[in-house]
Amino acid sequence: xxxxxxxxxxxxxxxxxxxxxxxxxxxxxxxxxxxxxxxxxxxxxxxxxxxxxxxxxxxxxxxxxxxxxxxxxxxxxxxxxxxxxxxxxxxxxxxxxxxxxxxxxxxxxxxxxxxxxxxxxxxxxxxxxxxxxxxxxxxxxxxxxxxxxxxxxxxxxxxxxxxxxxxxxxxxxxxxxxxxxxxxxxxxxxxxxxxxxxxxxxxxxxxxxxxxxxxxxxxxxxxxxxxxxxxxxxxxxxxxxxxxxxxxxxxxxxxxxxxxxxxxxxxxxxxxxxxxxxxxxxxxxxxxxxxxxxx
Amino acid sequence: xxxxxxxxxxxxxxxxxxxxxxxxxxxxxxxxxxxxxxxxxxxxxxxxxxxxxxxxxxxxxxxxxxxxxxxxxxxxxxxxxxxxxxxxxxxxxxxxxxxxxxxxxxxxxxxxxxxxxxxxxxxxxxxxxxxxxxxxxxxxxxxxxxxxxxxxxxxxxxxxxxxxxxxxxxxxxxxxxxxxxxxxxxxxxxxxxxxxxxxx
Numbered sequence: 355x356x357x358x359x360x361x362x363x364x365x366x367x368x369x370x371x372x373x374x375x376x377x378x379x380x381x382x383x384x385x386x387x388x389x390x391x392x393x394x395x396x397x398x399x400x401x402x403x404x405x406x407x408x409x410x411x412x413x414x415x416x417x418x419x420x421x422x423x424x425x426x427x428x429x430x431x432x433x434x435x436x437x438x439x440x441x442x443x444x445x446x447x448x449x450x451x452x453x454x455x456x457x458x459x460x461x462x463x464x465x466x467x468x469x470x471x472x473x474x475x476x477x478x479x480x481x482x483x484x485x486x487x488x489x490x491x492x493x494x495x496x497x498x499x500x501x502x503x504x505x506x507x508x509x510x511x512x513x514x515x516x517x518x519x520x521x522x523x524x525x526x527x528x529x530x531x532x533x534x535x536x537x538x539x540x541x542x543x544x545x546x547x548x549x550x551x552x553x554x555x556x557x558x559x560x561x562x563x564x565x566x567x568x569x570x571x572x573x574x575x576x577x578x579x580x581x582x583x584x585x586x587x588x589x590x591x592x593x594x595x596x597x598x599x600x601x602x603x604x605x606x607x608x609x610x611x612x613x614x615x616x617x618x619x620x621x622x623x624x625x626x627x628x629x630x631x632x633x634x635x636x637x638x639x640x641x642x643x644x645x646x647x648x649x
Numbered sequence: 650x651x652x653x654x655x656x657x658x659x660x661x662x663x664x665x666x667x668x669x670x671x672x673x674x675x676x677x678x679x680x681x682x683x684x685x686x687x688x689x690x691x692x693x694x695x696x697x698x699x700x701x702x703x704x705x706x707x708x709x710x711x712x713x714x715x716x717x718x719x720x721x722x723x724x725x726x727x728x729x730x731x732x733x734x735x736x737x738x739x740x741x742x743x744x745x746x747x748x749x750x751x752x753x754x755x756x757x758x759x760x761x762x763x764x765x766x767x768x769x770x771x772x773x774x775x776x777x778x779x780x781x782x783x784x785x786x787x788x789x790x791x792x793x794x795x796x797x798x799x800x801x802x803x804x805x806x807x808x809x810x811x812x813x814x815x816x817x818x819x820x821x822x823x824x825x826x827x828x829x830x831x832x833x834x835x836x837x838x839x840x841x842x843x844x845x846x847x848x849x
Contacts, residue, residue, distance in 0.1 A: 378746040427740050428783075432740045435738060436720045503752075645750065646750065648705060
């Protein structure tokens with residue numbers, strides 16, 4: 355807002371009985387959640403597959419994601435203070451996990467690149483970096499789920515959903531990156547099989563979350579109403595559920611289950627759809643968060 | 650030990666917003682920023698329709714979720730129960746806004762002023778906050794510490810706001826909570842608010 359122009363205060367700010375939507379976190383935090391999850395997921399998947407280029411790509415994505423978080427801070431020059439309260443704050447735990455992943459992952463890439471892998475140091479670094487990557491993938495779920503203010507986020511499913519979506523996005527990043535010239539070899543049939551399983555897991559958990567929340571209080575039901583009947587219904591039903599999960603499931607399942615040869619172009623299209631669904635899922639989870647009315 | 654608390658008589662509140670304006674005057678809060686405000690709602694149908702009012706502010710909770718989620722320790726609680734934000738430590742991550750069930754916190758980022766391009770000498774003197782941080786009601790700690798009542802309590806023309814030591818069983822606030830069965834908002838959240846309501 356330009357200096358000197360009085361702020362417009364919404365009418366609903368002064369109503370007792372309305373369910374208010376959260377507006378504190380916007381697209382910068384949403385983009386961080388998406389890129390951070392995809393980066394940590396890509397790193398973990400590449401570590402498991404033994405592909406150093408994938409590890410590097412995952413770490414680069416993670417650093418870019420952290421840039422979004424940095425830009426979102428009101429006082430970015432004090433970012434280092436975010437590390438100070440790991441005993442109670444999930445933001446502090448996340449900041450420490452991200453730093454640990456970048457440091458340990460970077461060291462692993464260097465050591466594995468220099469030695470060719472297999473040494474005790476390389477394996478120790480790989481194990482430690484894998485733990486840090488896991489922490490980065492799940493902590494965002496814990497960041498939201500303890501909130502007493504926004505019932506739609508009070509879900510034990512969230513850490514698991516965020517982990518599954520992060521791994522799904524990370525593998526999709528690897529699939530798409532393998533197509534960029536000069537091209538990197540990936541075991542596409544294996545990755546498509548894993549993705550099929552992850553899509554089923556994500557679908558079941560998202561639907562279970564909605565089912566549980568539909569029996570919760572007014573604010574949680576208002577969040578669901580926004581997603582399935584309200585302002586966001588096309589993005590949620592069409593984007594998250596349809597394009598992001600059901601279409602990849604329907605298209606990939608016959609090929610994976612019958613062992614048909616994987617078509618590279620089709621895998622790329624499915625990867626883009628799943629990534630778009632992942633971004634929309636995180637976007638809508640944040641945007642649909644609602645506070646209970648005060649009375 | 651002192652534990653400051655506020656009791657609000659909703660029968661007596663007439664929705665005049667004197668408390669809202671006293672708060673803005675005391676702290677020189679920017680346009681669109683309300684450390685406290687009066688919510689309202691119409692109930693009933695004509696001819697029996699009426700308006701009800703609900704003054705809201707930071708609840709200075711016994712177990713403040715805003716303090717627990719703060720990654721820097723900027724949000725802290727004094728021994729007398731007043732929850733404050735240390736503006737020198739706040740990084741503006743807004744996790745406290747997401748954690749507060751009472752929508753009592755505001756992120757201040759745009760440097761809006763009431764007079765175009767000008768911060769008045771009064772605002773310069775009264776504003777204790779920089780931009781890029783989260784702010785909220787302080788229970789007028791600068792007044793309470795010198796024995797005064799918070800500005801909102803002082804200004805209320807209907808005397809529907811009471812402020813005092815909740816740990817003193819003889820205080821007005823303790824007596825009202827006991828006699829009028831005053832209760833905090835959203836008790837199911839488990840935050841232990843220090844602002845209690847009765848009537849309405």
